[in-house]
Amino acid sequence: MRNKDIKSLAELHLEISRVKMECERKEAQLKDDTRSYIKQFSPLNLIKDFFNPQSLMKLDGKTNLSGSIMSLILPMFLNKTVFRxxxxxxxxxxxxxxxxxxxSLDVESLTGLFSKAKSLFTSFTSKKKKADVNFVDYGIPPDSETY
Structure with a gap:
């Protein structure tokens, strides 16, 4: 703390107002810092940081988490469906x-499988739409002699 020589009442009021302004400024800065700190560790922000595709591939490259999960889920799925x-x-x-x-499965192979399955479904839906678009009606009835 500083020792100031205050010699008059005006200087005292000036020093009080300066200290109040500095206190309000520090309070606002502390609130902003607290908000940013809390936002940094919010559950939504943690989910964004840890569950984006790049971090999942890095995590899976080190631990092969997807392979471990698939080695547990795949036998149960097959025993309940195919080998019932x-x-x-x-x-x-x-x-x-x-x-x-x-x-043996990893993230790259699983994403490749999902993208192939997605492309199969999109190709089936796009073929149906193309068949409707290619039909052209020239106004000739099907039972006419010129047809």
Missing amino acids: GSGVITKAIAALVSGKVGK
């Missing part, structure tokens, strides 16, 4: 094989 009526031995063999296949 099969015996215990068939289900066990399918679980072992699909577990090994699931471990």
